Amino acid sequence: MLFLKTILIFLIIFIYEVSVTGFSPFVYSIGITGKLRCSLRKANSHSALVMLSKNPHLNFETNPIAVSYFGYDRSFNLIGHFKNYKLWNKPSKGYGVPHVLKLHTLELAKLKARVLYARTPICKYADRGSITVYISEKPHLQKEKKPIAWTIAQYKSSFFLKGVVRRWKQPRLYVKIFHSCSKKLSPCEKMFMKTIPSQYIAPSRKVVSMFNLGTVELSSKSSMGETCQKRLSF
Structure with a gap:
């Protein structure tokens, strides 16, 4: 009986969310800011590739949330947006202004x-x-x-x-x-x-x-x- 009640409550919540949102995806916004540093005097390059990703187990992916190259010893900002169909923990709909994660200075090679x-x-x-x-x-x-x-x-x-x-x-x-x-x-x-x-x-x-x-x-x-x-x- 308890199991049936749980299923019924879930269906009611699901129907309500679908009726309100039309089952449209929620848009999440994320941003990071910081500075990259490499102590190598003779580095192979003077920039690094920064990605925003949902896949921690992939070293390199073809479709990250956001990606860009940034030079060393310069402050950078990277903002990305992605869609999610989850009905719980939804953010405010729309792009808006994302919360920015500050990385401060990231030392790439000590x-x-x-x-x-x-x-x-x-x-x-x-x-x-x-x-x-x-x-x-x-x-x-x-x-x-x-x-x-x-x-x-x-x-x-x-x-x-x-x-x-x-x-x-x-x-x-x-x-x-x-x-x-x-x-x-x-x-x-x-x-x-x-x-x-x-x-x-x-x-x-x-x-x-x-x-x-x-x-x-x-x-x-x-x-x-x-x-x-x-x-x-x-």
């Missing part, structure tokens, strides 16, 4: 940049020689194939190294120095590693001071071990 500076790598056993310096996220690997950045520096010469990595969270970065400074001649290289303090890791648009390693005395590190590619810290 970058973490790092600059390293060391005055002079020194080896008391040799006046000439070179070292290899890595910026890395992988403390457990030694000479990786694709470090964030790397350079070759000469003994008694200053060097600079800048690395950029795309991450949504601040990464843990490390300095790796490979050298062959040793009292005995050896074809092996030693590796020393130091963690880069978090205050020197910042978004690329933010200016921060460089992480200064100072004068690195390579020969003093050799006393910690002679094993090839052994990971040491300083």
Whole structure:
């Protein structure tokens, strides 16, 4: 009996809505405003495609509610209208002025940049020689194939190294120095590693001071071990 009453009430509501609206669709309006930003200095393009959609599971659709390209670092507005035949939660009929959702600034790609500076790598056993310096996220690997950045520096010469990595969270970065400074001649290289303090890791648009390693005395590190590619810290 209760089931029949429920069906009867639904039919009454349905007949009333049809008689009032003529079963015409309701028009919904939606708008968004905001600003797009891309921290990449060498981006593939200078604009992004923005869509208003009812389909969250589709990456790209042929008939979105509204679609347009907008340039980076410029405020944008996108307004769309769509029809719906649902009889409940109906909005005010007609286009009117839509409610606008403010996105503020949407960061499309976050970058973490790092600059390293060391005055002079020194080896008391040799006046000439070179070292290899890595910026890395992988403390457990030694000479990786694709470090964030790397350079070759000469003994008694200053060097600079800048690395950029795309991450949504601040990464843990490390300095790796490979050298062959040793009292005995050896074809092996030693590796020393130091963690880069978090205050020197910042978004690329933010200016921060460089992480200064100072004068690195390579020969003093050799006393910690002679094993090839052994990971040491300083």
